[in-house]
Amino acid sequence: MKKTRYLWRALSVLGVLGLCFFMAAGVAGHWFEKRLSQNGPVDGGIAATQPRNRLCLIFALDGVPYDLIKELYMEGYFKGFFPPGRLVSTFPSLTRPAFSKMLVGGKPFGYERLYYNFADNKVEGFQLSQKLFSTHKKHADYQPELHFFGFPGYIAYIFPDTFAQTALDAFHEQLLAFKGDQFIAYMGLSDPIAHVEGRAALKEFLKKVSAMLETTRNDLGILMDVVLFSDHANNLMENRRVDLSAELERNGFHDVDQLEQLRDFVLPRNGFVSFASIYTRPENAPAMAEILSSIEGVDFSTYKYQKVIRVHGHNGLAEIARQENRYRYTPIKGDPLKLGNIMMYLKQAGKMDNQGYIHDYMWWDATKDHLYPDPLRRIWEGQSDLVQHPGTLLVSFQDGYAFGPAIFNQPLVGNRAGTHGALLATHSNGVFMTDFMKVDDFNQPSAVVELLAEAQEAKKRGTKLFPFMQ
Numbered sequence: 001m002k003k004t005r006y007l008w009r010a011l012s013v014l015g016v017l018g019l020c021f022f023m024a025a026g027v028a029g030h031w032f033e034k035r036l037s038q039n040g041p042v043d044g045g046i047a048a049t050q051p052r053n054r055l056c057l058i059f060a061l062d063g064v065p066y067d068l069i070k071e072l073y074m075e076g077y078f079k080g081f082f083p084p085g086r087l088v089s090t091f092p093s094l095t096r097p098a099f100s101k102m103l104v105g106g107k108p109f110g111y112e113r114l115y116y117n118f119a120d121n122k123v124e125g126f127q128l129s130q131k132l133f134s135t136h137k138k139h140a141d142y143q144p145e146l147h148f149f150g151f152p153g154y155i156a157y158i159f160p161d162t163f164a165q166t167a168l169d170a171f172h173e174q175l176l177a178f179k180g181d182q183f184i185a186y187m188g189l190s191d192p193i194a195h196v197e198g199r200a201a202l203k204e205f206l207k208k209v210s211a212m213l214e215t216t217r218n219d220l221g222i223l224m225d226v227v228l229f230s231d232h233a234n235n236l237m238e239n240r241r242v243d244l245s246a247e248l249e250r251n252g253f254h255d256v257d258q259l260e261q262l263r264d265f266v267l268p269r270n271g272f273v274s275f276a277s278i279y280t281r282p283e284n285a286p287a288m289a290e291i292l293s294s295i296e297g298v299d300f301s302t303y304k305y306q307k308v309i310r311v312h313g314h315n316g317l318a319e320i321a322r323q324e325n326r327y328r329y330t331p332i333k334g335d336p337l338k339l340g341n342i343m344m345y346l347k348q349a350g351k352m353d354n355q356g357y358i359h360d361y362m363w364w365d366a367t368k369d370h371l372y373p374d375p376l377r378r379i380w381e382g383q384s385d386l387v388q389h390p391g392t393l394l395v396s397f398q399d400g401y402a403f404g405p406a407i408f409n410q411p412l413v414g415n416r417a418g419t420h421g422a423l424l425a426t427h428s429n430g431v432f433m434t435d436f437m438k439v440d441d442f443n444q445p446s447a448v449v450e451l452l453a454e455a456q457e458a459k460k461r462g463t464k465l466f467p468f469m470q
């Protein structure tokens, strides 16, 4: 009798919670719809004086892995496109640095929204009230010139599906109403869907994207050239939260908000990603990297050491040195980036100079299909000038592990369906494809910029937007 009563009580509580959830989702969806239509289509500039006969759509899809688009392509989706290629992200494989390299330009303050500023001695970059419901990506550090912004703020990570069809419908309408000749769009919803709901849901969403593109193409009445790309991938598997701080604290370091004492460190907690940046005095880095290398789930960490960058992981310790456009990889103990065989091959092929350096395009060619694509250049950039406030140590995780706020220890919290941020190919290999030219199988972030620069040049010359397309 008692049991039944408890059961009923539990069921009614669940029912009320469910109802609240659906009402909240409905209100949020309606709010997003209004905001999207308020944003309105932006005029492309030349429309008023010149009738256009061709529209180029630059379409950035957040967090979509190459493999999934390839699978859909083989199943007949994304009709009219040339086969997709991989777009290898930055390290870390996160939106801000990757997106700024691929399209936007400028330099983000940090790798994610929260970063530590040494000069001000504080963590900066987050205002919850502004960010939770923000449909604009207003960053003083880098500002994309976007005609469409399909991301309803961080609320999307609570119920991403609610916004999906609304965003795609608005996209379709705004593209049809647009009068310019180059429409730049960012669809952020694919990222929360991948993080929270995983592979099957992301695949369903991408089918809708494919259908939306086809409908738009039919409704537009003029030719449409599409460049579609993503900023990074997603491992689309369950990931366990790693507690970095506890192990460092056990070894005499102190997790703080402001650096005061010698062994203090700041560790910003952002989303649930397979990457972390630690800010501390440079002299702490070697000892901290040693401790980090023993933590389950940590693949390796990197830090500046005199004139080189050290990589210290569970597979050993190595140094990366750079001279202009050439990189040298020197294993000290083991081979943390698993480059031994590749290096031997390049040396035997006569690609290594007598100081041990190899040109970056040769490294690129030899490692683009590696477990860690293009690792030396990406680590070097990530540790030096990718963002305005680089971390002292950058931590890359193994598949199945991630870092973020402690709330991700709770079994009921979502974000378990997939993540990204690490140097691994499964986290880094986004997609790059067009419907007017074949792209390479592997591409660097600069490929998007180069393609668009070429289009701009063509426009200036008064020739076709993409003259190489016939």
Ligand SMILES: [Zn+2]
Pocket (backbone or CB within 6 Å): 062, 063, 094, 095, 096, 191, 231, 232
């Ligand atoms: Zn992203």
